[in-house]
Amino acid sequence: MIAFLKRILKGIALAPLALFLLFEEWGWEPLAACFAALGRLPVWRQIERLIIRLPPWAAVLAFGIPVLLLVPVKLLAIFLLGKGHVAAGLSLVLMAKIAGTALAARLFQLTEPALMQLGWFARFYPPWKSWKNRMLRQVRVSWPWRLGRRMKHRARALLVHFWSLFKTARSGEDK
Secondary structure, three states, rough: OOOHHHHHHHHHHHHHHHHHHHHHHHHHHHHHHHHHOOOOOOHHHHHHHHHHHHHHHHHHHHHHHHHHHHHHHHHHHHHHHHHOOOOOOOHHHHHHHHHHHHHHHHHHHHHHHHOOOOHHHHHHEEEEEEEEHHHHHHHHHHHHHHHEEEHHHHHHHHHHHHHHHHHHHHHHHOO
């Protein structure tokens, strides 16, 4: 009975972490790609070249400071929620989370080689990544995840179908 209760409590405790990891996993690559697209602009390309050449401790600052700068924005969102401005507060939290994830993902891509030169980071990151991957594998085999993926694929197919109907109707109107 105690082992059963421990499993339930562990599941409850890990649920918020799993949701956080899923958001990070879902958003990390696509958002990093969006930010990387900015690298085609001359100014951004120069900034990225400077970041890539940073020594390890400067890379820690380049990665950490922008992420920390979003904390006041998130606190403002909590303040707005507390004052009853639910839509504004939730919108601000969502925008800060998306922007923060995009920025962190791209900065990590740029600074990872320098960060891996730091002993403590090189020791910490591989076990973290391994643990995160194990957690994500467990989540991906769960029925809610599989159901969500099926729903996503169906919604995407439906959207593509309606888009093709819309384009066909528009091209008929143009004639």
